[in-house]
Amino acid sequence: MMRFSTLIRHPADWMTGVQTEHSAVITSRIRLARNLRGHSFPGWARKAERVKTLEILRPAVEELPAMKDAFSRELGDLSSVQKQVLVERHLISREHAARTDGSGAVIERRQSFSFMLNEEDHLRMQSIRPGLKLTEAYEALSELDTELEGKLEYAFDPNLGYLTTCPTNLGTGLRASSMLHLPALVLSDQIGQVLQAVNKIGLAVRGLYGEGTESLGNLYQISNQSTLGESEETIISRLERVIAQVATHEQNAREKLMEExxxxxxxxxxxxxxxxxxxxxxxxxxxxxxxxxxxxxxxxxxxxxxxxxxxxxxxxxxxxxxxxxxxxxxxxxxxxxxxxxxxxxxxxxxxxxxxxxxxxxxxxxxxxxxxxxxxx
Incomplete structure (x- = not known):
């Protein structure tokens, strides 16, 4: 298994400004939430139950071919600084970093995939790509999800879909988001109206580290809010279309500022x-x-x-x-x-x-x- 120092020494492509079609779109991320049938969800589980669930989840994730030689640790074995570094790299959430016993993280060598074990849900897996590549990120993660579903029995309802701790994730369990750099919209005082329009069509706008965080460095996350009643493809297609439009607004604002x-x-x-x-x-x-x-x-x-x-x-x-x-x-x-x-x-x-x-x-x-x- 990979050492923490090795993981940190080699940043992923999506962290280092790989050139993409839309210069305003830095990264695209897909996250899927899953739980195991017959096991108490993490928020209700006692320590012994969480440890037992981790013993089921961790080997299953490590055995995925895509996760060969991955970084894999129980969170209790990491220092607070190491956990915070993973948060700053968007590889685990702030909430996950606060957990210890019975929680873990498995991160692919290139950091394109990461798995949070016993976060809010038993399994939160994510795929990150540079630029506006939500479909590519989803297709890659969906393959891993299918492989895991062949080994693990997910909590699933024919009418409601995948069962999750929070009702807002019910259904597909999908959260799709892109990180955008929007300095020209900020400089030209257009950012408010653009983000308001995004909110009106049911998408969420958050800061650098997600929910409850402020925008720093003119960086904004735009993501879906609904996960129930629509297919993953429909959700992602709509989000990609809106993000491309916001990126175009940013490009137009840059050109206008340079002209005027x-x-x-x-x-x-x-x-x-x-x-x-x-x-x-x-x-x-x-x-x-x-x-x-x-x-x-x-x-x-x-x-x-x-x-x-x-x-x-x-x-x-x-x-x-x-x-x-x-x-x-x-x-x-x-x-x-x-x-x-x-x-x-x-x-x-x-x-x-x-x-x-x-x-x-x-x-x-x-x-x-x-x-x-x-x-x-």
Whole structure:
């Protein structure tokens, strides 16, 4: 089985800014909730029952061919920092990290699949892909789900579908979501009306770490809310269509800002670059907001395209638990802010000021006809 240090040393493609068709869509995630027939659901189960269920679930998941040489641990064997690192990488939930006895995690080597055992439900499996690839993520996870259903007896009702702890997951047990980077909609004050329109058609909008979290770095999660009465394909198709529309609104907002107020855009990106390149103390919120603008600069041609990759890696590496793991010791908030600034300065050392790059690129270069700004 894979060691924790090996897992963390090799980030997945979806964490590192792989170029995709829609530059605003960072990742797509599919999560399926399942429970075992004849076993108390985790919230009602005593410790002994949870341990027994884990002994059934863990080997079944580890034996899947796709999970060969996976990272597999009981949560009680992980430190609080290690669990928080997995939360920051979106591999387990905050709620799951709070659990210990009778709970576990199995994570595929490339971190494209992860399984939470005895979270809110007995089994919560997820598939993550870069860009707008919800259908691809679902098809890959559905194969694993079918393999598991051949080994395990799921709690299933012919009328209600898969039975889950929370009624909002009843039916398909499906939660599909995409993480979007929407700085131009924020800068142009259009974000409110766009997100309101998304909410009106029954989709949920959440922050960086899901339900109950705020948007940081202009990052938003859009997901389905209903799981009952529709097929998985119908839910995913509608969500993909809406997310593509939001990404198009973001692209249009970027073009309009560059046409109508290019100096304001250049100023915002230049100031973010200046702070990140020269700050010696920076807190998480400020760093994320500035990295968001630097990422936008990479999309618009102020910086080389690989700057997007650099920003996405930094977005992960400057999180609180990642910093503590990097330092190898518990850090005070002040010390964290100093190390965060040091890491950012070091990674951006070879990134030149946006001035020269901006002068070399005219408006046409920044916005190719196909609308894809990744390689601009």
């Amino acid at each position: 107020d290019p100096e304001m855009v250049a100023d915002k990106i230049g100031r973010a670059y200046g702070v990140l390149r020269h700050a010696f103390i920076i807190d998480s919120k400020e760093a994320l907001n500035h990295l968001s603008l630097l990422r936008l600069g990479g999309n618009l041609g102020f910086f080389p395209a690989e700057t997007v990759n650099l920003c996405d890696t930094l977005l992960m590496d400057i999180q609180q638990a990642h910093l503590q793991l990097h330092a190898g010791t518990k850090l005070s908030p002040e010390h964290r802010d100093s190390i965060r600034a040091e890491i950012v300065r070091s990674r951006l050392q070879s990134l030149n000021s946006p001035d020269n790059f901006n002068q070399k690129n005219d408006q046409t270069d920044r916005f190719p006809e196909d609308g894809n700004t990744e390689n601009a």
